[in-house]
Each structure stands twice: as C-alpha cells, then as structure tokens.
Amino acid sequence: MTRPDEKSGEGPPIPPLAVLGRGLVAPPGHTGPGSFLDALGKGQRALSGRPNLLDPWNPASHAKSKQLRRMSRLAGFAFVASSRALREAGLATDAPQPGDDLGLVFATVHGATAYLVDFHRGFLGEGLPGASPLVFANGVTNAPTTHVSIEYAARGRCLTFTGGDLGAFEGIAEAAALVRKGTRAVLVCAGEEMSDLVAGCYRRYGAAAGARSAKALPGPVPLCEGASALVLGPAVPGAPGLVLESWAFGGPSPDASDCAPAVEEAIRACLERAHLTAEDPDLLVCSLRGDGGDRGELAGISAAFRGRRRPLPAASPAAALGEGFAFTALIGVVAGLGMLERGAVPPCAQEPPPVVSAPLSFPRDLLRAPLSFLLAVHRDAAGSAAAVLARLRKADIP
16 A cells, blocks of 8 residues: 555655644534543543434534535534634635645545435435435535635645545645645545444444444444544744654555554554654554454554563554544544643553553553654554654754
C-alpha cells in the first residue's frame, strides 16, 4: 500500500505537515476533541451489546448553513467536524473568498446508506415518480465533500476515498502531496453513519454487537458513528505546535485475519522515515476494540518495539467507542494529538491479552507525563495497517 513517493530515497523529501485545526463529532454527544478527551479521562466507554450512536442529532445546533436541511446524517457529521476544524485553523469566515488554496479529502466506508435505502424504496415502490433526485444526490459518497466545498468556497482538489478504513491515512498522504505543490491547507475528514441496513448486515454475519451467528466475535463490538477532521498545512521550520512528521502503510497481510505483519511494517517504516527509533515514541494510540483482531495488532506492535527499554504508554479511543471504520481510524490521530498536547493519557483502552508480550502500559488511571512524540497505528479487516508519527514542537526546540 506504500505510495511511490513515500518510499525511502525516491522522489523529493516528504514535507512535515502542521496541524492547523481539529474537529470531532462523537457519541454520545461530543462536538470537539476536548470534550471527548474529558469523557475518556472519566472512564466513559461504549455499552457492549448496542450501537453507539449520535441520537438525537441536530446539526443545526452545532453549525449554521442553509444546506443542513438537505444533508444526510453522515454529511451532517462531516460538516460539523469540518467546520470546527476549519474555524480553529482560521479558514472558516462568514464570507469565504474562493480560491485554490484549500483542498478537501473525505473518507468513508459505507456512505449515507439511509438515504440510499429511501431512494430505492421510493423507486421500487412508485417507479420514476418516487425516485427523488434530492435524496439520491445526498446519498452518493462524495456528497459530504460537496457540501463542505460549497460552504467554504474551496477550489482546490476535492477527493473522496471509499476504499476502506485507511482512507483517511491515504488522505494525509494526499495532503502532503498537495502541500508540496503549493496548496495552503488541506482538510482531511472521515465519517460514518450507522443505518439499520449497515447494522443489520454486520449483525447477520456476526461481526457486531447483538450478533447471533456462530462466527460472532468474542466480546461483541458495538458499532458507532461520527466524524473526525484535521486541517493540515505546510510546517514552518522551528515553529512550535503539532506536526505530522511521517506516515506509512503496511500490508495487506497474506492472511487477512492476521494483521501482525502489516502493523509491524507500518510502525517500522513510519519511525524510519522520521529518523527515530523504537525508543523515541512517548505514546502509542492503537485501534484495539475488543475483537478478534486485537491479538494480531498487539503481536505486530510487540514485534516493532522488541527490545525497547522503557514501557510505552498506550491508549485506544476505539475501545471506548466501538467500531466506526474510517471514523475511528482518524479519531485515533485526532484524539492522540489532544493527548500529546495535554500531556495526559486517559484510561480508555482494554488490557492486552496475557499471551502477547508487548512493552505497552495501558494506564488504569489518568497518566500525566511530558510527551513529545505520538505514534498512531490502525489496522483494518483486510489485513492492512497504517501509522502516523506526530511531534509536539516546543517553543525552545528548533
């Protein structure tokens, strides 16, 4: 999965990316990274056995736009998270000026399935008169990208990735390419909505909470919905703040059920490109969520950090939320950046299985420590993985 321009020694050097803004919409009602981290610090977790949804949801209470009444739930999640990130970056004004200096990347796995169900129900029930073009237009996967680009007059490159959980990580790589070509800022957003159709499919095949199949995963994983967003731009040398230093992909593994090789590959490549060793990260944010893939993920982490002398504090926002696919893939980065900035790791991850030997420390209580480097890693159901290395630059660090 490694992009050609990210391989060591090939092409121009990858520029570090400054984190200009962050946005988040997460259940049960968090509309910002700070609120979400506060809840994790109090030990808030998703309830196993039921979906973790944003219900009731009224986007108009979080953002203002004439387009809101036409948006799907997914588009509303993405719009609110993106608006918050753009406002933090100083790019959301009452009268935005059109230009080619704002790019957009949106990632989702399922899209607005509730709208698609409504469209096909009308079409199958009433024929062409029941096929609403308004419903169809808002059911396509790039509708959230369109709404945000119209609202904020974005004229840069606008992309929608639907290839899987790791689309947002591909978006980070794409943001680097756009910044290198002169784009001033790139919004990377990932979101999912959990409709009855999506939840029913996963339950039927035993891959979600409430499943009755013999293939049901140990410790049923609740499904969740929401959106997370980052605004990225060129990093100014020596300027303090949050910076994404490197990113890398691993896999897919020959056996999709064993993500360990992909996780190890992504972590090692990410550290190598940042010219760091396994001793350097101060915090690991992973995608543990209490399902059958945790064993492989922990094995890959253990292999990548074999020989590390000091314990590595680790956290998993996904363990507190459930399975949110592209949404929870990016929330690991967004929440991890908040932990790095605060210097505090909340107790939001499960203890690792005892059969895995990894130099990880899953704090049961709020852990406070000076942090400089964050490594966020996520694995997907296809046996692939991605990692992002972030750094908190202090004012006195060149």
